[in-house]
Amino acid sequence: MPPRAIMFQGTGSSVGKSVLVAGLARALTRRGLRVRPFKPQNMSNNAAVTADGGEIGRAQALQARACGVALSVDMNPVLLKPQGMTGSQLVVRGQMRGQVRARDFQSFKRGLMPEVLDCFHTLAAQADIVLVEGAGSASEVNLRADDIANMGFAQAADIDVVLVGDIDRGGVIASLVGTDVVVAPDDARRIRGFIVNRMRGDPSLFAAGMEAIARRTGWQPVGLVPFLDRVRDLPAEDAADLAPGGRTAKGRVRIVVPCLPMIANFDDLDPLAAEDGVSLTMVPRGTVLPEADLIILPGAKATIADLAVLRQEGWDIDIQAHMRRGGHVLGICGGYQMLGRSIADPDGIEGPPSTVDGLGLLDVTTELGGSKRLEDVSGHLLPEGAALRGYEMHIGRTHGPDHDRRPLIDLGNRRDGAVSPSGRVWGTYVHGLLADGTARAALLARLGAQSHGCDHDRTVDAALDALADHLETHLDIDGLLRLARPVRPLSAAAQAACACTYN
Structure with a gap:
């Protein structure tokens, strides 16, 4: 038939x-x-890496999983990833083809x-x-x-x-x-x-x-x-589906996440939300970051623009106060870039060419540019040795003493991420890190918490x-x-x- x-x-x-x-x-x-x-056409900053080396919307990745088949760029041939001032990044057949503004796309899409x-x-x-x-x-x-x-x-x-x-x-x-x-x-x-x-x-x-x-x-x-x-x-596709607030429970590990406009790949947080020992709170704009054990800066489609908003909200001050109280910070992808000393965008990928100061919590610097890294990765969390799997999806390279001396992850052929000298600030480019039960348990143990060890994929x-x-x-x-x-x-x-x- x-x-x-x-x-x-x-x-x-x-x-x-x-x-x-x-x-x-x-x-x-x-x-x-x-x-x-x-x-045919999707608009989302929540994306997944495909087996054929591209990226598609996270919703189609979930649907492929429901079918029991490998992800393919054919499942979502046109993906628009909103990128602040520059409109949207245009991804066709899994590969970036530049930036387009909404009005221009209406005539371009034919x-x-x-x-x-x-x-x-x-x-x-x-x-x-x-x-x-x-x-x-x-x-x-x-x-x-x-x-x-x-x-x-x-x-x-x-x-x-x-x-x-x-x-x-x-x-x-x-x-x-x-x-x-x-x-x-x-x-x-x-x-x-x-x-x-x-x-x-x-x-x-x-x-x-x-x-x-x-x-x-x-x-x-x-x-x-x-x-x-x-x-x-199930993982949400749109940032609009992220509800402010979260589950709270007295005496449990408190994790807060500032909701920035260009938040991306936020399903990284889902495994934490499912942990019985964790209170995960999404903090909307206009709200002070509450006291917490861990602040997570998740992925961002426009890192420099989101960093500016973070400062406008006064959240950089809240993060500094959090550090003085002995708290921990985790930055993933764009959040990792924000934690460094500076972010340079010489080619104007996110807007006019510029270099901006980062939060200075890690001794690393980032330069945006080059080809986008899209690949599945596996390795071990350092120093625990906990096995992990995930994926990378980013433009830019991050280097510096904290990366060279104290990487967060061993990927076998290279090291990823950085850890501050205090051991309380962690940065990584690896999405999906928290979905792996062993790595998640190891990170929660650093906060004095015990993971119930659920298999997020099974959930x-x-x-x-x-x-x-x-x-x-x-x-x-x-x-x-x-x-x-x-x-x-x-x-x-x-x-x-x-x-x-x-x-």
């Missing part, structure tokens, strides 16, 4: 498309189908469709079904021209759409029915079914609502999905299984499969366009 595909678009951002696709990917994989996830289609068909050749995820809202008719993320892709690939609405935010009937009203007739005909997501309370109370949507639109009701708390164990897989079970119960998955249309081969003209663009 030829491969099939179905696309999931939303009435807005953050309606739960990514999670629904991940759960469906696990459910269909458990049925014995070869499933592949695909998102040339990306051949590559997007080529990636889609590459995945389809490996699959029984491709689950395609849209971006933002299907009803953004102001962005419809040259669209590659939603209806533009659905038309180009000749696939049908299931529309997802979020009842938890209210107005879901108007959102779904209104989409049918505002999109062009040819686009509206692509929408075959709908899902209402995140229902709280008695589902029977919305039975009449489901009937009203189906009657007004003619779409097939695929299901009403109750809110599932286990979804919290995520258990949540995916629970989500798949949930969707099997509340969605008409057999009906959904009937809506999936066979993937039509690329025309000769489209194949020529793909080859010309790629080569």
Whole structure:
């Protein structure tokens, strides 16, 4: 049988498309189908390194995990990574192609469709079904021209759409029915079914609502999905999903994280949030950093801009006071760069060429530039020798006495990171360091805490299984499969366009 595909678009951002696709990917994989996830265009600073040496959005990485397959750049051919003053970093087929501003991208993106289609068909050749995820809202008719993320892709690939609405935010009937009203007739005909997501309370109370949507639109009701708390164990894709505050417990190790605007790869924090012995608090702007045992400066897509915001908030003063009280600081990737003496950007990667002072907590300096390092790594935490796995995803190199004399990690063929002479400030370029139970336990032991030693990967897989079970119960998955249309081969003209663009 030829491969099939179905696309999931939303009435807005953050309606739960990514999670629904991940759960469906696990459910269909458990049925014995070869499933592949695909998102034509994504915007996120939370990314993952692929097996073929590129990067894709973290949501597609989770979906690939749900399918039990290796990550591939084909799963997310266009990735926009917001980068402050310079707009967004443009990643195509896993590799950086420069920076683009939002207005410029609207006209530029039309040339990306051949590559997007080529990636889609590459995945389809490996699959029984491709689950395609849209971006933002299907009803953004102001962005419809040259669209590659939603209806533009659905038309180009000749696939049908299931529309997802979020009842938890209210107005879901108007959102779904209104989409049918505002999109062009040819686009509206692509929408075959709908899902209402995140229902709280008695589902029977919305039975009449489901009937009203189906009657007004003619779409097939695929299901009403109750809110599932286990979804919290899955990595969030967007910084907007990071809730200020956190779990607190008297007498436990206190970890605080300042929420900076360009925070990236923040799922590094998830394993700590799952620790029973840890109180993890995300601190919003306008709030003093509370007393803590450890302050974490996570990754940043625009290090210099985020460092400026950190100073504007007075958090640099809070960090200095924290150090005087004997506290610890961990910087990951961009956070590591902030901890040094200076950050130089001679090529203007993040904005106008400049050199700025760092926080001076580590005797290292950083120069942004060169090719982006994208690779999976493994090694040992120093000096404990605890084994770890992770990945690097950064532009820039960091050097200095603290790196040379006291690296944090031994990667076998090289050393990474730095430790201050006091032993209380740690910096590293390795993302995923805290997901490894042995390394996480060793770092928590430095704070006088004992890890419960949970396997974070196992926690995520258990949540995916629970989500798949949930969707099997509340969605008409057999009906959904009937809506999936066979993937039509690329025309000769489209194949020529793909080859010309790629080569």
